[in-house]
Amino acid sequence: MTTSDQLGDQAQGTQRKSGIYVYGIVPADARVAEDARGVGDPPGKVEVIREGHVGALVSEVQLDRALGTPDDLQAHEQVLDSTASTAPVLPMRFGAVLTDADSVASEVLRDHHDEFAQALSELKGRAEYIVKGRYNENAILGEVLSENEQAQALRDDIRSKPEDASRDSQMALGEIISNAIETKRQADTQTVVSALEGVASHVNVRPPTHEYDATHIAVLAEIDRQSDVEQALNQLRENWGDRMQLRLLGPLAAYDFVVADAPGG
Amino acid sequence: MTTAIQPAGGGAGGGGSSSGLADVIDTILDKGLVIDAYARLSLVGIEIVSIDARVVVASVDTYLRFAQAVNRLQISETEPKGLPDLTGQAVRGAAKSKTQSALDAAGQKVSDFISQAQPEQQKATRVQSSREDK
Numbered sequence: 126m127t128t129s130d131q132l133g134d135q136a137q138g139t140q141r142k143s144g145i146y147v148y149g150i151v152p153a154d155a156r157v158a159e160d161a162r163g164v165g166d167p168p169g170k171v172e173v174i175r176e177g178h179v180g181a182l183v184s185e186v187q188l189d190r191a192l193g194t195p196d197d198l199q200a201h202e203q204v205l206d207s208t209a210s211t212a213p214v215l216p217m218r219f220g221a222v223l224t225d226a227d228s229v230a231s232e233v234l235r236d237h238h239d240e241f242a243q244a245l246s247e248l249k250g251r252a253e254y255i256v257k258g259r260y261n262e263n264a265i266l267g268e269v270l271s272e273n274e275q276a277q278a279l280r281d282d283i284r285s286k287p288e289d290a291s292r293d294s295q296m297a298l299g300e301i302i303s304n305a306i307e308t309k310r311q312a313d314t315q316t317v318v319s320a321l322e323g324v325a326s327h328v329n330v331r332p333p334t335h336e337y338d339a340t341h342i343a344v345l346a347e348i349d350r351q352s353d354v355e356q357a358l359n360q361l362r363e364n365w366g367d368r369m370q371l372r373l374l375g376p377l378a379a380y381d382f383v384v385a386d387a388p389g390g
Numbered sequence: 391m392t393t394a395i396q397p398a399g400g401g402a403g404g405g406g407s408s409s410g411l412a413d414v415i416d417t418i419l420d421k422g423l424v425i426d427a428y429a430r431l432s433l434v435g436i437e438i439v440s441i442d443a444r445v446v447v448a449s450v451d452t453y454l455r456f457a458q459a460v461n462r463l464q465i466s467e468t469e470p471k472g473l474p475d476l477t478g479q480a481v482r483g484a485a486k487s488k489t490q491s492a493l494d495a496a497g498q499k500v501s502d503f504i505s506q507a508q509p510e511q512q513k514a515t516r517v518q519s520s521r522e523d524k
Contacts, residue, residue, distance in 0.1 A: 141434070193440070199414050220438045221424075223429055276460075303456060384395075
Protein backbone atom coordinates (compact mmCIF):
# COMPACT_ATOMS: atom_id res chain seq x y z
CA MET A 126 0.00 0.00 0.00
CA THR A 127 2.20 2.74 -1.24
CA THR A 128 0.75 6.07 -0.40
CA SER A 129 2.95 8.39 -2.35
CA ASP A 130 0.83 8.21 -5.50
CA GLN A 131 -2.42 9.07 -3.75
CA LEU A 132 -0.94 11.96 -1.87
CA GLY A 133 0.88 13.19 -4.95
CA ASP A 134 -2.31 13.37 -6.98
CA GLN A 135 -4.05 15.39 -4.31
CA ALA A 136 -1.34 17.99 -4.12
CA GLN A 137 -0.60 18.44 -7.78
CA GLY A 138 -1.87 20.73 -10.46
CA THR A 139 -3.74 23.45 -8.66
CA GLN A 140 -2.65 26.39 -6.59
CA ARG A 141 -0.95 24.90 -3.61
CA LYS A 142 -3.46 24.62 -0.80
CA SER A 143 -1.96 21.67 0.97
CA GLY A 144 1.45 20.26 1.70
CA ILE A 145 2.94 17.14 3.17
CA TYR A 146 3.81 17.39 6.83
CA VAL A 147 6.80 15.22 7.75
CA TYR A 148 6.90 13.83 11.30
CA GLY A 149 10.00 11.72 11.10
CA ILE A 150 12.01 8.99 9.43
CA VAL A 151 11.37 5.32 10.14
CA PRO A 152 12.45 1.96 8.73
CA ALA A 153 10.48 0.99 5.61
CA ASP A 154 8.68 -1.79 7.49
CA ALA A 155 7.38 0.50 10.25
CA ARG A 156 3.62 0.75 10.57
CA VAL A 157 1.44 3.64 11.56
CA ALA A 158 -0.40 3.15 14.83
CA GLU A 159 -4.10 2.69 14.13
CA ASP A 160 -5.18 5.54 16.34
CA ALA A 161 -2.59 7.97 14.97
CA ARG A 162 -4.07 11.38 14.24
CA GLY A 163 -2.04 13.97 12.41
CA VAL A 164 -1.64 17.72 12.78
CA GLY A 165 -4.25 20.08 11.36
CA ASP A 166 -7.96 20.48 11.83
CA PRO A 167 -9.45 18.06 10.95
CA PRO A 168 -6.43 15.89 11.78
CA GLY A 169 -4.59 14.53 8.75
CA LYS A 170 -4.42 10.81 8.08
CA VAL A 171 -0.94 9.58 8.95
CA GLU A 172 0.77 7.44 6.34
CA VAL A 173 4.22 6.14 5.44
CA ILE A 174 6.04 7.14 2.26
CA ARG A 175 8.64 4.46 1.53
CA GLU A 176 11.86 4.54 -0.43
CA GLY A 177 14.29 1.62 -0.22
CA HIS A 178 14.88 0.67 3.40
CA VAL A 179 13.58 3.89 4.90
CA GLY A 180 10.25 5.66 5.14
CA ALA A 181 8.75 8.96 6.27
CA LEU A 182 5.77 9.37 8.58
CA VAL A 183 3.63 12.02 6.89
CA SER A 184 0.16 13.47 6.62
CA GLU A 185 -1.44 15.99 4.32
CA VAL A 186 -1.83 19.42 5.87
CA GLN A 187 -3.78 22.47 4.71
CA LEU A 188 -1.59 25.53 4.25
CA ASP A 189 -4.24 28.16 4.96
CA ARG A 190 -3.88 27.86 8.69
CA ALA A 191 -0.87 28.35 10.97
CA LEU A 192 0.41 25.29 12.77
CA GLY A 193 1.17 25.18 16.45
CA THR A 194 -2.06 24.79 18.39
CA PRO A 195 -1.84 22.56 21.45
CA ASP A 196 -3.55 19.82 19.42
CA ASP A 197 -0.96 20.17 16.66
CA LEU A 198 1.92 19.92 19.10
CA GLN A 199 0.45 16.91 20.80
CA ALA A 200 -0.34 15.24 17.48
CA HIS A 201 3.25 15.71 16.32
CA GLU A 202 4.62 14.04 19.41
CA GLN A 203 1.96 11.34 19.56
CA VAL A 204 2.51 10.22 15.97
CA LEU A 205 6.23 9.85 16.67
CA ASP A 206 5.94 8.30 20.11
CA SER A 207 3.29 5.76 19.12
CA THR A 208 5.82 4.40 16.65
CA ALA A 209 8.84 4.68 18.94
CA SER A 210 7.98 1.66 21.06
CA THR A 211 7.88 -0.65 18.03
CA ALA A 212 10.38 0.88 15.60
CA PRO A 213 13.22 3.39 15.71
CA VAL A 214 12.19 6.92 14.73
CA LEU A 215 14.26 9.94 13.71
CA PRO A 216 11.97 12.83 14.62
CA MET A 217 11.78 15.96 12.49
CA ARG A 218 11.46 19.28 14.22
CA PHE A 219 7.88 20.54 14.48
CA GLY A 220 6.70 22.32 11.34
CA ALA A 221 8.40 20.40 8.52
CA VAL A 222 6.23 20.73 5.39
CA LEU A 223 7.14 19.84 1.81
CA THR A 224 5.21 20.46 -1.38
CA ASP A 225 4.19 16.90 -2.18
CA ALA A 226 4.79 13.23 -1.57
CA ASP A 227 7.17 12.85 -4.50
CA SER A 228 9.46 15.47 -3.00
CA VAL A 229 9.51 13.60 0.28
CA ALA A 230 10.39 10.39 -1.54
CA SER A 231 13.10 11.88 -3.72
CA GLU A 232 14.56 14.89 -1.99
CA VAL A 233 14.43 13.59 1.58
CA LEU A 234 14.40 9.80 1.47
CA ARG A 235 16.32 8.92 -1.70
CA ASP A 236 18.97 11.61 -1.38
CA HIS A 237 19.72 10.74 2.26
CA HIS A 238 18.84 7.07 2.20
CA ASP A 239 22.09 5.65 3.51
CA GLU A 240 22.59 8.06 6.38
CA PHE A 241 19.01 7.57 7.54
CA ALA A 242 19.37 3.80 7.31
CA GLN A 243 22.60 4.01 9.29
CA ALA A 244 21.12 6.22 12.01
CA LEU A 245 18.02 4.02 12.27
CA SER A 246 20.12 0.91 12.69
CA GLU A 247 22.03 2.61 15.49
CA LEU A 248 18.73 3.43 17.18
CA LYS A 249 17.25 -0.04 16.76
CA GLY A 250 15.78 -1.39 19.97
CA ARG A 251 16.33 1.86 21.82
CA ALA A 252 14.11 4.78 22.68
CA GLU A 253 14.26 8.03 24.59
CA TYR A 254 13.06 8.30 28.17
CA ILE A 255 12.66 11.53 30.08
CA VAL A 256 13.13 11.83 33.80
CA LYS A 257 11.54 14.87 35.43
CA GLY A 258 11.94 15.71 39.07
CA ARG A 259 10.08 18.53 40.82
CA TYR A 260 10.91 19.57 44.36
CA ASN A 261 8.14 19.64 46.91
CA GLU A 262 8.13 23.34 47.86
CA ASN A 263 7.72 22.97 51.61
CA ALA A 264 10.21 20.13 51.85
CA ILE A 265 12.93 21.83 49.84
CA LEU A 266 12.52 25.22 51.55
CA GLY A 267 12.64 23.51 54.93
CA GLU A 268 15.78 21.69 53.86
CA VAL A 269 17.51 24.87 52.70
CA LEU A 270 16.58 26.72 55.89
CA SER A 271 17.79 23.92 58.12
CA GLU A 272 21.14 23.90 56.35
CA ASN A 273 21.74 27.64 56.30
CA GLU A 274 21.91 29.78 59.44
CA GLN A 275 22.02 33.00 57.49
CA ALA A 276 18.74 32.09 55.82
CA GLN A 277 17.19 31.41 59.23
CA ALA A 278 18.36 34.81 60.51
CA LEU A 279 16.91 36.55 57.45
CA ARG A 280 13.62 34.73 57.88
CA ASP A 281 13.42 35.89 61.48
CA ASP A 282 14.28 39.44 60.47
CA ILE A 283 11.55 39.45 57.83
CA ARG A 284 9.01 38.16 60.31
CA SER A 285 9.86 40.84 62.86
CA LYS A 286 9.30 43.80 60.54
CA PRO A 287 6.58 45.23 58.36
CA GLU A 288 6.85 43.99 54.80
CA ASP A 289 8.13 47.27 53.35
CA ALA A 290 10.95 47.44 55.88
CA SER A 291 12.19 43.94 55.20
CA ARG A 292 12.59 44.15 51.47
CA ASP A 293 16.38 43.88 51.56
CA SER A 294 16.16 40.81 53.75
CA GLN A 295 13.57 39.28 51.45
CA MET A 296 15.86 39.78 48.49
CA ALA A 297 18.83 38.33 50.34
CA LEU A 298 16.82 35.34 51.54
CA GLY A 299 15.43 34.73 48.07
CA GLU A 300 18.88 34.82 46.55
CA ILE A 301 20.22 32.34 49.08
CA ILE A 302 17.34 29.99 48.33
CA SER A 303 17.70 30.38 44.60
CA ASN A 304 21.41 29.55 44.76
CA ALA A 305 20.86 26.68 47.17
CA ILE A 306 18.21 25.12 44.93
CA GLU A 307 20.49 25.47 41.92
CA THR A 308 23.24 23.67 43.82
CA LYS A 309 20.84 20.93 44.91
CA ARG A 310 19.50 20.63 41.38
CA GLN A 311 22.97 20.01 40.03
CA ALA A 312 23.79 17.48 42.73
CA ASP A 313 20.47 15.64 42.38
CA THR A 314 20.74 15.63 38.60
CA GLN A 315 24.17 14.05 38.94
CA THR A 316 22.70 11.44 41.27
CA VAL A 317 20.01 10.54 38.73
CA VAL A 318 22.55 10.38 35.91
CA SER A 319 24.76 8.09 38.00
CA ALA A 320 21.80 5.88 38.90
CA LEU A 321 20.98 5.45 35.20
CA GLU A 322 24.56 5.02 34.05
CA GLY A 323 24.24 1.29 33.58
CA VAL A 324 21.07 1.41 31.47
CA ALA A 325 21.41 4.65 29.51
CA SER A 326 23.69 4.70 26.49
CA HIS A 327 23.37 8.46 26.07
CA VAL A 328 22.28 11.19 28.48
CA ASN A 329 21.15 14.73 27.73
CA VAL A 330 20.72 17.02 30.73
CA ARG A 331 18.03 19.54 29.87
CA PRO A 332 17.82 23.01 31.37
CA PRO A 333 15.25 23.50 34.12
CA THR A 334 11.87 24.86 33.04
CA HIS A 335 10.56 25.65 36.51
CA GLU A 336 12.22 27.16 39.55
CA TYR A 337 11.46 24.07 41.61
CA ASP A 338 12.73 21.66 38.95
CA ALA A 339 14.96 19.10 40.63
CA THR A 340 16.11 17.30 37.53
CA HIS A 341 15.27 17.21 33.83
CA ILE A 342 17.11 14.54 31.89
CA ALA A 343 16.63 12.68 28.63
CA VAL A 344 18.28 9.30 28.24
CA LEU A 345 18.54 6.84 25.39
CA ALA A 346 17.99 3.30 26.62
CA GLU A 347 17.15 -0.17 25.39
CA ILE A 348 13.38 -0.60 25.35
CA ASP A 349 13.92 -4.11 26.72
CA ARG A 350 15.57 -2.57 29.76
CA GLN A 351 12.80 -0.11 30.61
CA SER A 352 12.12 -2.03 33.81
CA ASP A 353 15.73 -1.39 34.87
CA VAL A 354 15.17 2.33 34.37
CA GLU A 355 11.98 2.14 36.41
CA GLN A 356 13.74 0.20 39.13
CA ALA A 357 16.55 2.74 39.36
CA LEU A 358 14.00 5.55 39.71
CA ASN A 359 12.02 3.66 42.32
CA GLN A 360 15.17 3.35 44.37
CA LEU A 361 15.73 7.11 44.11
CA ARG A 362 12.11 7.78 45.09
CA GLU A 363 12.58 5.65 48.14
CA ASN A 364 15.77 7.48 49.11
CA TRP A 365 14.31 10.93 48.55
CA GLY A 366 10.89 10.39 50.08
CA ASP A 367 8.59 13.41 49.68
CA ARG A 368 11.51 15.70 48.86
CA MET A 369 10.58 15.60 45.20
CA GLN A 370 8.21 14.08 42.71
CA LEU A 371 10.04 11.99 40.12
CA ARG A 372 8.34 11.13 36.83
CA LEU A 373 9.36 8.95 33.91
CA LEU A 374 8.10 9.64 30.36
CA GLY A 375 8.62 7.17 27.56
CA PRO A 376 9.37 5.30 25.42
CA LEU A 377 9.57 8.34 23.15
CA ALA A 378 11.13 9.11 19.79
CA ALA A 379 14.77 10.09 20.17
CA TYR A 380 14.17 13.85 20.17
CA ASP A 381 17.26 14.66 22.20
CA PHE A 382 19.64 12.38 20.36
CA VAL A 383 19.37 13.03 16.65
CA VAL A 384 21.76 15.50 15.14
CA ALA A 385 22.13 16.47 11.51
CA ASP A 386 25.71 17.40 10.88
CA ALA A 387 25.90 19.22 7.58
CA PRO A 388 29.24 20.92 7.01
CA GLY A 389 28.65 23.88 4.76
CA GLY A 390 24.95 23.05 4.48
CA MET B 391 26.09 15.09 5.67
CA THR B 392 25.56 12.66 8.51
CA THR B 393 22.65 12.06 10.82
CA ALA B 394 24.19 11.16 14.12
CA ILE B 395 22.78 9.57 17.24
CA GLN B 396 24.18 11.68 20.02
CA PRO B 397 22.99 14.14 22.63
CA ALA B 398 21.69 17.21 20.86
CA GLY B 399 22.44 19.66 23.64
CA GLY B 400 20.13 21.91 25.59
CA GLY B 401 16.40 21.94 25.41
CA ALA B 402 13.66 24.46 25.19
CA GLY B 403 11.68 25.72 28.10
CA GLY B 404 8.13 24.70 28.77
CA GLY B 405 5.18 25.58 30.89
CA GLY B 406 5.62 25.38 34.59
CA SER B 407 2.80 22.98 35.27
CA SER B 408 3.07 19.26 34.95
CA SER B 409 0.29 19.04 32.39
CA GLY B 410 0.65 16.90 29.33
CA LEU B 411 1.02 19.91 27.08
CA ALA B 412 3.94 21.28 29.08
CA ASP B 413 5.70 17.97 28.72
CA VAL B 414 5.03 17.97 24.99
CA ILE B 415 6.37 21.49 24.58
CA ASP B 416 9.47 20.64 26.59
CA THR B 417 10.03 17.63 24.43
CA ILE B 418 9.39 18.68 20.86
CA LEU B 419 10.21 22.36 20.78
CA ASP B 420 13.56 22.95 19.15
CA LYS B 421 14.24 19.23 18.99
CA GLY B 422 14.56 16.83 16.11
CA LEU B 423 16.04 17.03 12.65
CA VAL B 424 15.57 20.28 10.78
CA ILE B 425 13.92 19.64 7.43
CA ASP B 426 15.98 22.40 5.77
CA ALA B 427 19.03 20.22 6.19
CA TYR B 428 17.47 17.57 3.95
CA ALA B 429 15.18 19.36 1.54
CA ARG B 430 15.45 22.82 0.09
CA LEU B 431 13.72 22.72 -3.28
CA SER B 432 10.33 21.56 -2.12
CA LEU B 433 10.25 23.23 1.26
CA VAL B 434 6.97 24.93 2.12
CA GLY B 435 7.21 27.75 4.60
CA ILE B 436 4.18 27.43 6.82
CA GLU B 437 3.29 29.86 9.51
CA ILE B 438 3.86 28.55 12.99
CA VAL B 439 1.89 29.90 15.90
CA SER B 440 4.03 31.64 18.46
CA ILE B 441 4.93 29.27 21.23
CA ASP B 442 6.20 30.96 24.35
CA ALA B 443 8.07 28.83 26.75
CA ARG B 444 8.80 29.61 30.32
CA VAL B 445 12.44 30.04 31.05
CA VAL B 446 13.92 29.95 34.51
CA VAL B 447 15.74 33.22 35.05
CA ALA B 448 16.89 34.14 38.52
CA SER B 449 15.48 37.60 39.08
CA VAL B 450 14.16 39.98 41.66
CA ASP B 451 10.80 38.40 41.10
CA THR B 452 12.13 34.91 41.75
CA TYR B 453 13.86 36.02 44.93
CA LEU B 454 10.76 37.68 46.31
CA ARG B 455 8.65 34.67 45.50
CA PHE B 456 11.07 32.38 47.33
CA ALA B 457 11.06 34.70 50.33
CA GLN B 458 7.27 34.78 50.34
CA ALA B 459 7.14 31.02 50.10
CA VAL B 460 9.35 30.79 53.18
CA ASN B 461 7.03 33.20 54.92
CA ARG B 462 4.01 31.08 54.08
CA LEU B 463 5.87 28.03 55.29
CA GLN B 464 6.37 29.70 58.66
CA ILE B 465 2.81 30.88 58.95
CA SER B 466 1.32 27.51 58.20
CA GLU B 467 3.65 25.83 60.65
CA THR B 468 3.38 28.14 63.61
CA GLU B 469 0.12 30.08 63.42
CA PRO B 470 -3.49 29.06 63.65
CA LYS B 471 -5.31 28.83 60.34
CA GLY B 472 -7.65 31.54 59.15
CA LEU B 473 -6.54 35.11 59.54
CA PRO B 474 -2.84 34.47 58.84
CA ASP B 475 -3.80 32.79 55.60
CA LEU B 476 -5.66 35.89 54.57
CA THR B 477 -2.72 38.04 55.53
CA GLY B 478 -0.48 35.84 53.50
CA GLN B 479 -2.70 36.27 50.48
CA ALA B 480 -2.72 40.04 50.88
CA VAL B 481 1.03 40.17 51.16
CA ARG B 482 1.37 38.10 48.04
CA GLY B 483 -1.02 40.31 46.13
CA ALA B 484 0.76 43.52 47.09
CA ALA B 485 4.18 42.16 46.29
CA LYS B 486 2.92 40.86 42.99
CA SER B 487 1.89 44.26 41.74
CA LYS B 488 5.18 45.74 42.83
CA THR B 489 7.16 43.20 40.91
CA GLN B 490 4.98 43.15 37.86
CA SER B 491 7.51 44.92 35.68
CA ALA B 492 10.23 42.56 36.77
CA LEU B 493 7.96 39.70 35.83
CA ASP B 494 7.40 41.11 32.39
CA ALA B 495 11.08 41.69 31.94
CA ALA B 496 11.79 38.13 32.84
CA GLY B 497 9.50 36.81 30.15
CA GLN B 498 11.32 35.61 27.10
CA LYS B 499 10.42 34.26 23.73
CA VAL B 500 11.44 30.70 23.26
CA SER B 501 13.51 31.79 20.31
CA ASP B 502 15.67 33.99 22.54
CA PHE B 503 16.22 31.06 24.76
CA ILE B 504 17.04 28.77 21.89
CA SER B 505 19.62 31.09 20.46
CA GLN B 506 21.14 31.42 23.90
CA ALA B 507 21.15 27.72 24.62
CA GLN B 508 22.13 26.47 21.21
CA PRO B 509 24.12 29.08 19.36
CA GLU B 510 25.54 26.36 17.14
CA GLN B 511 22.18 25.34 15.74
CA GLN B 512 21.73 27.96 13.10
CA LYS B 513 19.53 25.58 11.14
CA ALA B 514 16.58 26.59 13.24
CA THR B 515 16.31 30.11 11.92
CA ARG B 516 13.32 29.47 9.70
CA VAL B 517 11.12 28.19 12.48
CA GLN B 518 12.47 30.68 14.95
CA SER B 519 11.74 33.68 12.82
CA SER B 520 8.23 32.56 12.09
CA ARG B 521 7.67 32.23 15.81
CA GLU B 522 8.90 35.74 16.36
CA ASP B 523 6.62 37.12 13.69
CA LYS B 524 3.47 36.32 15.56
